[in-house]
Amino acid sequence: MNGGVVNATLAFLLWGLFPLYFHAIGEVPPVEILAHRMVWSLLFLAIVLTVRQQWKWLPQVLRAPKIVGTFAASALLLTANWGIYIWAVNHGHVLDASLGYFITPLLNVLLGLLVLKERLRRGQWIAIGVAAAGVVWLTWQAGQLPWIALALAVTFGGYGLLRKTAALAALEGLSFETLLLFPLAAGYLIWLTAHGANTFVNTPNDSTRWLLVAAGPITAIPLLLFAAGARRIPLSVLGMLQYIAPTIQMILGLIVFHETFSPARLAGFIVIWSALGLYVAEGFLAARRTA
Secondary structure: OHHHHHHHHHHHHHHHOHHHHHHHOOOOOHHHHHHHHHHHHHHHHHHHHHHOOOOOHHHHHHOOHHHHHHHHHHHHHHHHHHHHHHHHHHOOOHHHHHHHHHHHHHHHHHHHHHOOOOOOOHHHHHHHHHHHHHHHHHHHHHOOOOHHHHHHHHHHHHHHHHHHOOOOOHHHHHHHHHHHHHHHHHHHHHHHHHOOOOHHHHOOOHHHHHHHHOHHHHHHHHHHHHHHHHOOOOHHHHHHHOOHHHHHHHHHHHHOOOOOOOHHHHHHHHHHHHHHHHHHHHHHHHHHHHO
16 A cells, blocks of 8 residues: 555656646647657657566457457547647646646546446535536636546546556556557657658757657656556545645646636635545545544
């Protein structure tokens, strides 16, 4: 349990700092950043697997259509989550992105109910209801659904569920996901190069090139930590630890990127934070009763 908590905590700390990284490569279009994340992540993971002489699992997985299908689904969810998040950060929506990751833990509770057949206590139902009220308020005051937040919550919640129940360990699973995504990413970068639109080739800034190459370890390391942690701790504990990343992102959105935080918007956030506080308190009391 302790090792899983440490792994997940480190993953969320690193993810909390991601807006700083994406802001530093803001000159690169979001879809191109996404492609570079896939390509350089696979290269980084391939080096790790080669050093550890850990390739024997791949032929067996390729002969198992069910496993391939599961990881194709998780790879698509991961791609969607990455793409939405990069777009949000580079278009001044860091606070909306942080809201998505505040909602995700409560979505994890619902997924545990619907998919893993976990039973919800009364306090958990109340917390979910309060969070839903916060989303309804934000929708009403903005005149539209907070689609960035909801899309990030759904894609990352679904990804976490699939990784928790995956047949492969953290390193092998992430490597297989990036392997499935690699042909699309590489093909897109080749197409950009052929049309003279590859920022990696055209940019005069060497720092941008190095930052794009660094997308490999920057992407893979927290995902490996997350996958390793998700397999070793309950989904409810994973959900509580997940508050770390959006809290850091929200602070960055306010202090570093100076995004607007209107009183009406703050009220919606407070309702959702209240739901999270209720959820944590209920879990703590339930653990004490069990002890």
